[in-house]
Amino acid sequence: MLTPPRKPFVAVLAAALLAVTAACAKDQAGANLELTAALPDSVPSGTELRVGDPTIQAIVQASGLDKELADAGVTVSWANISGGPKSIQAFRADKLDCSAVADIPSLFAAWTGTSTKIVFQSVTVDPLEFPIYKLGVAPGVSVSSIADLRGKKIAYSAGQAQGALVLRVLQKAGLTRKDVQLIELTSTGDSYVTALGGKAVDVAPIAAHQVKVFQAKHPGATTVGAGIRDDASTLYCLTSSVEDADKAAALKAYVAVRTKALLWQNEHRDEYAKVYYQAVEGLTASDAKDVVATLGTKAVPATWDNAIQRLQETADLLAAEQGHDRLDVSTLVDRRFEKVQAATAGARVVSGDAA
Known part of the structure; x- marks a missing residue:
């Protein structure tokens, strides 16, 4: 009768170390706490x-x-x-x-x-006076209120706060997605500002603190208030x-x-x-x-x-x-x-x- 080969010592040691590591990790976690x-x-x-x-x-x-x-x-x-x-x-x-x-x-x-x-x-104690975002408007585009958004190309990021802001602004203005052209862009850094400057979009939510730099960098650019809490x-x-x-x-x-x-x-x-x-x-x-x-x-x-x-x-x-x-x-x-x-x-x- 053939004797089954023994596991190499290294393999046995590795398995033991893995078991100890798993046990330690379990011990380091706190007890389960009901919500x-x-x-x-x-x-x-x-x-x-x-x-x-x-x-x-x-x-x-x-x-x-x-x-x-x-x-x-x-x-x-x-x-x-x-x-x-x-x-x-x-x-x-x-x-x-x-x-x-x-x-x-x-x-x-x-x-x-x-x-x-x-x-x-x-x-924010006074959220409408100090909004997080304003609607940046590209140079040469005429938007003086959210009622003017009809037909405009608007930067939109579905999974981010800016995307929800756009939908809420359209709702407040009595518009739907069909009344505008939503341009899918991920808002990272100054990507929306760049898109506005290059006229890839007409309108985009930009952080209120970016407004000064945005308008200095792109003469003729304007902003309008969203008029909603953000x-x-x-x-x-x-x-x-x-x-x-x-x-x-x-x-x-x-x-x-x-x-x-x-x-x-x-x-x-x-x-x-x-x-x-x-x-x-x-x-x-x-x-x-x-x-x-x-x-x-x-x-x-x-x-x-x-x-x-x-x-x-x-x-x-x-x-x-x-x-x-x-x-x-x-x-x-x-x-x-x-x-x-x-x-x-x-x-x-x-x-x-x-x-």
């Missing part, structure tokens, strides 16, 4: 959060709030990631726990099979991270610190211009101040009710216009963190966040 359970108060030592939140990162480090995170036992691995496309890609690769975005990425994550939860909401600002996280008890505890501490950072930003605008727009974005001191001047006061809402209502309206519009399944957005928010924000902000919460 209805109270958030833990104690953060196990060495708990790591992988966060894409560049603006808050700069504020936390400049204001000394990073010490508060460290004292709470939270280790933050900062990622230079924000916005929907990059964050969703990082979520799918399990390289990120949370990211700063507007409201649209949470919808598209759900529609494309990535489960996330919104854990932070902020609003101030949605959230932090969303992988559901699996929120269900990890250790990470949930760390996230509770992070949301509290993030609230303080937001309030610090309001109260230290000149320093904010330096630590973020100059140091991170590379703007001159003059340009950094100009950008900050376009920003309204950010605040924490006492309740997320109105923000959720606005998100539901946007989800319904996108579902109808883009052929998605209807989505109940209440499944995308984790309202346990609503209380963390409000308690941290105290008297500085906004009680009258308009719908």
Whole structure:
């Protein structure tokens, strides 16, 4: 009888190491936490959060709030990631726990099979006076109000906040997609500004802080106000991270610190211009101040009710216009963190966040 060959020692050792590695990885993960359970108060030592939140990162480090995170036992691995496309890609690769975005990425994550939860909401106190976006108009194109958009070529990115903004503006103007020509473009960097300058499109949403540079670079270019709220600002996280008890505890501490950072930003605008727009974005001191001047006061809402209502309206519009399944957005928010924000902000919460 032939004796079966023995496995090489190296193969046996490799298999054993893999088993140990898998066991260690399992041990390092926190216990499962039901989404209805109270958030833990104690953060196990060495708990790591992988966060894409560049603006808050700069504020936390400049204001000394990073010490508060460290004292709470939270280790933050900062990622230079924000916005929907990059964050969703990082979520799918399990390289990120949370990211700063507007409201649209949470919808598209759900529609494309990535489960996330919104854990932070902020609003602009005077959103129509200080919009995030204006409608840039190419040189030589006549648009003085949104009623003039009929027949125009408009830059459009389906999975980004700018794309939703375009649809909402058309809705407000009483127009449909058939009344305009939507030009599919991904909004990255100054791509929309470049498209306007080259007259590839007639109209495109551009960040309010880009308006001055846009008009200086392209004489004859103009802008018009969209006339709608576009101030949605959230932090969303992988559901699996929120269900990890250790990470949930760390996230509770992070949301509290993030609230303080937001309030610090309001109260230290000149320093904010330096630590973020100059140091991170590379703007001159003059340009950094100009950008900050376009920003309204950010605040924490006492309740997320109105923000959720606005998100539901946007989800319904996108579902109808883009052929998605209807989505109940209440499944995308984790309202346990609503209380963390409000308690941290105290008297500085906004009680009258308009719908």
